Amino acid sequence: MTTWTLIWRNLGRNRGRTILTTLAVAFSIFLVCAVMTLPSVRDSILARTANSLRLSVHHKAGLTYWLPLAYVQKVRALPHVAGVSHWSWFGGIYTEPKDAFPNFAVDPETVSDVWPDIDWDPAELEAFKHARNGALIASRTMAKFGWKIGDEITLRGTIFPVNLTLKIVGRIPERLSTSLWFPRQYFEEAVRPGGTFGYVGMLWVRVDQPEHINTVMAAIDDLFHNSEAETASETERAFISNFFSSFDGLIRIVMLVGFLVVAAIVLIAANTAAMSVRERIGEVAVLKTIGFRRRTVFTLLLSEGLVITVLGGALGAGLAYVILNAGKSSWSPFLGPMAMFIMPVSVMIQGLFLALLVGILAGVIPSRGAARLNVAAALRQIA
Amino acid sequence: MAIPLKYNLRNLLVRKMTTLATAGGIALVVVVTILLLSLVAGLKRMLVATGSPNNLVVMRKGSTNDGSSSVTREAVQALRYLSGIARTPEGEPLVSPELINQPFIRPKGGGRENVLVRGVTPTGYLVHGNVRFVAGRPPQPAVGEAAVGIAASQRYEGAGLGETFQFGRRNWTVVGIFTADGSAFESEVWVDVEDLFNDANRSTYSGVRLTVAPGADRDALIRRIADDPRISLEAKPEVDYYSEQAESANTLYLLTSVLALIMGIGAIFGAMNTMFAAVTHRTAEIGTLRALGFSRGAILVAFVRESVFLALIGYVGGVLLGAGAVTVVNVLIHGVAFNLASFSIAVVILRLSPMILLISLLLAVSMGVFGGFLPARRAARLRVTEALRRA
Numbered sequence: 099m100t101t102w103t104l105i106w107r108n109l110g111r112n113r114g115r116t117i118l119t120t121l122a123v124a125f126s127i128f129l130v131c132a133v134m135t136l137p138s139v140r141d142s143i144l145a146r147t148a149n150s151l152r153l154s155v156h157h158k159a160g161l162t163y164w165l166p167l168a169y170v171q172k173v174r175a176l177p178h179v180a181g182v183s184h185w186s187w188f189g190g191i192y193t194e195p196k197d198a199f200p201n202f203a204v205d206p207e208t209v210s211d212v213w214p215d216i217d218w219d220p221a222e223l224e225a226f227k228h229a230r231n232g233a234l235i236a237s238r239t240m241a242k243f244g245w246k247i248g249d250e251i252t253l254r255g256t257i258f259p260v261n262l263t264l265k266i267v268g269r270i271p272e273r274l275s276t277s278l279w280f281p282r283q284y285f286e287e288a289v290r291p292g293g294t295f296g297y298v299g300m301l302w303v304r305v306d307q308p309e310h311i312n313t314v315m316a317a318i319d320d321l322f323h324n325s326e327a328e329t330a331s332e333t334e335r336a337f338i339s340n341f342f343s344s345f346d347g348l349i350r351i352v353m354l355v356g357f358l359v360v361a362a363i364v365l366i367a368a369n370t371a372a373m374s375v376r377e378r379i380g381e382v383a384v385l386k387t388i389g390f391r392r393r394t395v396f397t398l399l400l401s402e403g404l405v406i407t408v409l410g411g412a413l414g415a416g417l418a419y420v421i422l423n424a425g426k427s428s429w430s431p432f433l434g435p436m437a438m439f440i441m442p443v444s445v446m447i448q449g450l451f452l453a454l455l456v457g458i459l460a461g462v463i464p465s466r467g468a469a470r471l472n473v474a475a476a477l478r479q480i481a
Numbered sequence: 482m483a484i485p486l487k488y489n490l491r492n493l494l495v496r497k498m499t500t501l502a503t504a505g506g507i508a509l510v511v512v513v514t515i516l517l518l519s520l521v522a523g524l525k526r527m528l529v530a531t532g533s534p535n536n537l538v539v540m541r542k543g544s545t546n547d548g549s550s551s552v553t554r555e556a557v558q559a560l561r562y563l564s565g566i567a568r569t570p571e572g573e574p575l576v577s578p579e580l581i582n583q584p585f586i587r588p589k590g591g592g593r594e595n596v597l598v599r600g601v602t603p604t605g606y607l608v609h610g611n612v613r614f615v616a617g618r619p620p621q622p623a624v625g626e627a628a629v630g631i632a633a634s635q636r637y638e639g640a641g642l643g644e645t646f647q648f649g650r651r652n653w654t655v656v657g658i659f660t661a662d663g664s665a666f667e668s669e670v671w672v673d674v675e676d677l678f679n680d681a682n683r684s685t686y687s688g689v690r691l692t693v694a695p696g697a698d699r700d701a702l703i704r705r706i707a708d709d710p711r712i713s714l715e716a717k718p719e720v721d722y723y724s725e726q727a728e729s730a731n732t733l734y735l736l737t738s739v740l741a742l743i744m745g746i747g748a749i750f751g752a753m754n755t756m757f758a759a760v761t762h763r764t765a766e767i768g769t770l771r772a773l774g775f776s777r778g779a780i781l782v783a784f785v786r787e788s789v790f791l792a793l794i795g796y797v798g799g800v801l802l803g804a805g806a807v808t809v810v811n812v813l814i815h816g817v818a819f820n821l822a823s824f825s826i827a828v829v830i831l832r833l834s835p836m837i838l839l840i841s842l843l844l845a846v847s848m849g850v851f852g853g854f855l856p857a858r859r860a861a862r863l864r865v866t867e868a869l870r871r872a
Contacts, residue, residue: 115754122750129743159649160584160595163681189549256549259541259713343592344826347817351520354806355513359744362509366751369502373758 101394105402112374116406119370123410123453124417126363131418131449133356135441137349140342142442143274147335151180151308152212154337155318156300158328161187164297165327170205176317178310179303181211186285186299190253190262192243199239201253201278202299203285206232212304222247222268231284232267236275240266253278260288273440303331360452363407367460371403375464382468383476396469403461404454411453415446484770484779489787492759493794503755504795507848510741510748511799512806514841517737519807519831520817523663525734526832528727531664532719533610535567537699539689539706539716546726547688548581548597548825556712560689563705565697569607575692577605580674582681583825584648587638594818596633597669597825598648600677608690612666616642617657622673628657630667632828635815640670649680668827690719745848752852756788760860767860768868781861788853789846796845800838807831 109116155173157163167184174182186203206227210218226232235245245251245266253262264280282298289295305314315331322329332340375382385395422441493500539560544550557578560566567575580600585593599605606612606619620626629640634655639646645654653672661667678684693699699718706716760767767780810817816830 114757118750118754118757122747122754125743125747125750129740129747133740159680160582162583162595163649191543191545254543256541256544256546257551259551340593344594344818344820347814347829348819351516351810351817355517355740358509358513359747362506362744362748362751365502365505365509366748366754369499369506369751370754372498372502373754377758 101398101401105398105405108374108398108402109405115370115374119367119406120410120413122366123363123407123456124414126359126366127411127414127449127453128418129359129414130356130452131415131441131445132422133352133359134445134448135422136352138442138445139274139440140345140349144335144339144342147333147338149308150215150334151305151311152334153303153305153311153315153318153331154300154334155303155329155331158330161300163327164299165301165329167294167296167298169322169327169329170298170301172321173301173303173318176314176321178306178314180306181208181304183208183212183302184282184298184300185302186282186297187257188253188255188262188280188285189257190255192251192253197242199236199276199278201280203282204279205282209234209279212302214304217271219268219271225267226279226281229265229267230281231262231264232281233264234268234270234279235266236270236272236277238273239276239278240269258289262288360456363456364459367403367407367456368464370406371399371461372464374402375399375468379468379471379476382471383473386471386473387477392469396465399465399468400458400461403465404457407453407457407460408450411450411456415449415453418449419443419446482775482779484775484783486786489783489790492763492787493790496759499755499758500791500794503752504791504798506748506751507792507795507845508799508802510744510848511796511841511845512803513744514741514844515800515803515833515837516806516810516831517741518837518840519803519833520829521734521737522834522837523816523829523832524819525727526663527665527827527829528723529720530611530662531666532721532723533692534718534720535693535695535699536608536719537691537693537703537706537716538719538722539691539714540687542707542713542715544688547579548583550688551685552578552687552689552712552714553685554578556714557686557689559709559711560691560706560714563702563709565694565699565702565705567692567694567697569604573604575604575608577601577608577690578674578686579605579688579690580677580681580683581687582649582677582683584680586640586646586648586670588636589638594637594826596637596648597665597827598677599666599669599671600674601671602674605671605674605690608692609661609666611662611664612659613661614657614659617655620656620671620673623675624673625651625653625676626656626673627653628659628671629655630669630671631658631660632667632816632830633670634658636668636818636826636828649677651680663830663832665827668825689714691716741844745844749848749852752788752791752848753855755791756784756853756856757859759787760784760856763860764863764868767863768865771863771865772869777861781857784857784860785850785853788857789849792845792849792852795848796842799841799845803841804833807833 157165170182170184173179183205188201188203190201191198210223222234226234240246247266247268249266251264251266253264255261262280262284270277270279286295303314303318305311311333318331319329382395419441538547539552540547540550541552557576561574561576569575582598583595584598586596588594603619615631620628634640637646640655642655642658645652693702703716706714770780810831816828818826819829820826
């Protein structure tokens with residue numbers, strides 16, 4: 099009989115216990131995976147911006163302070179600037195505030211200069227440049243409201259006293275985005291009929307080479323130093339990481355919960371391991387008597403626990419992956435993109451490793467105790 | 482006849498390590514439940530406590546949040562002369578036009594946060610009756626003074642009484658610190674509304690809060706505002722306004738409940754394991770008890786009871802740890818910062834209530850009952866003869 103068969107038979111001996119422990123581990127790993135998804139979405143968004151050449155240029159005082167539209171031309175004239183586009187927050191609502199999604203007036207002409215990394219459909223982008231009230235909408239938002247290209251929708255203004263009717267001309271092909279973009283010109287006409295509004299929310303600047311990022315940021319901020327609207331430039335990564343920093347408190351609590359869940363399974367699994375070892379003291383003594391080494395006995399018992407936790411871990415992590423990614427992602431203006439609960443494969447792998455770790459933590463002490471058993475004493479005890 | 486309680490207690494004592502491990506698992510479930518429910522309770526309290534039943538929120542028609550609404554000065558003048566609005570003894574109507582802005586402010590730990598800054602007139606402090614100054618006084622108009630909510634004053638650099646901090650385009654002197662029944666106002670900075678107009682380069686208010694006169698018909702006033710052709714505004718009771726905002730907390734509440742439930746099920750499996758082992762271990766003993774004349778029912782009750790005791794030990798440990806964790810979060814890091822739907826930061830203080838203790842007690846007891854029932858049934862079904870033979 100090989101070691102594996104022995105482990106397998108031992109697991110089958112108290113089937114009820116094996117199943118219960120496996121399920122306890124599975125449920126916990128499921129939870130840990132679900133919980134870890136929250137920070138992992140943040141991390142994956144941040145990771146994607148790591149090599150971005152884009153800068154966010156906004157008013158030094160805050161995102162609710164506007165910048166003069168004239169800044170766009172001034173920044174465009176700076177050396178090493180490959181493209182400048184701009185965003186103005188409209189803050190319109192389609193139906194209910196709980197269904198809110200970000201909507202911006204943008205400059206259709208410069209979208210592809212600044213976001214060449216997005217996989218645009220050239221025909222849609224072309225249509226966006228020519229439609230007076232065209233809109234590009236993120237696929238997730240289209241799916242949520244059941245919209246399709248060609249539909250007309252109305253956004254109710256909240257900050258601005260106007261309602262905008264928009265015609266959907268294409269998609270923003272970004273998996274994590276929920277935004278809606280519409281032309282700047284249409285916004286100007288609606289907000290200041292017959293006049294000019296003349297301000298933008300923020301600029302997006304693309305730098306030509308990574309080594310020029312700092313130079314360009316300094317040049318922009320110097321250019322507008324001591325002017326009516328001083329700017330603060332930051333890399334796309336810094337901008338997004340600042341946005342996420344407001345979730346730090348929540349994420350910290352979530353991580354604490356994840357840690358407590360793991361601690362709970364370690365206790366449960368260690369208890370199971372200790373119980374099965376205790377019941378088998380006589381057997382272990384016999385094994386040692388007939389010549390099994392300490393190390394073999396230790397491996398035997400530890401592997402038994404590991405099989406349970408890894409099995410449970412695979413079950414939990416696998417289910418979490420399937421369930422979280424199949425379910426309709428939840429929509430919450432509260433959590434922003436983190437509410438999507440799109441679980442990456444990396445979290446599943448982390449879950450599996452965690453299960454392995456739990457098996458080791460839980461099994462080492464009871465297994466070592468059994469391996470070091472004093473044979474004579476043990477045999478006497480059961481005799 | 483029932484099996485004495487002492488039997489269960491001593492059994493738990495004999496298997497010290499197993500008891501501790503199983504109760505520990507249950508305790509951790511209780512800690513998580515307490516922590517999350519206190520967070521949700523704090524969030525709800527913060528949002529709900531903000532409203533006063535006598536106040537109305539007036540915003541642009543269709544706006545959902547006074548951070549994204551606009552009301553002109555003319556509209557405010559029209560509102561002031563509507564009947565049914567409370568007045569001060571001097572005859573000044575209790576109408577508080579407000580401007581909301583969200584500049585960056587530097588937290589003590591560095592970085593920047595969007596903070597809700599509310600520009601108000603002196604009447605604002607009369608309309609918001611729950612705002613109480615614990616130190617200092619309300620700001621004077623037009624001199625760049627600020628009153629800071631207690632949570633904000635702990636969180637931001639230079640936001641203590643008498644200090645000066647920078648946001649927007651200028652420096653502001655903190656002349657007062659206020660509390661507001663744990664509401665979201667405590668995370669805000671209040672300044673003179675004209676100062677804020679200059680700073681934010683704006684000319685319309687965001688919204689208006691007003692107090693309904695005692696005895697006046699609140700709903701009639703709401704209708705008068707909605708039907709007034711000069712202004713395109715709508716009014717709703719402040720209480721309703723904040724409970725709508727609190728709806729966003731429900732998602733979190735649901736997630737929390739699911740989390741606690743799943744974790745609870747995991748712990749039930751752990752408890753079951755322990756109890757099955759206890760039954761197997763004591764087969765001979767159970768046979769003896771039956772032989773002595775204890776009924777199947779008595780055995781069933783005794784084992785479920787033992788499992789419930791186990792859960793109760795876990796509960797006590799969990800409450801101690803959970804209450805400790807809540808205190809640590811509140812005292813050491815002054816609560817959890819939350820990004821509200823309005824994009825500004827609010828600090829939530831975790832609130833542990835008797836209700837939460839009761840809910841987690843129910844959770845612990847049901848873990849005990851569910852974890853103990855199947856093993857207890859097995860114990861009760863043992864045949865006397867077979868059980869004794871194993872002895």
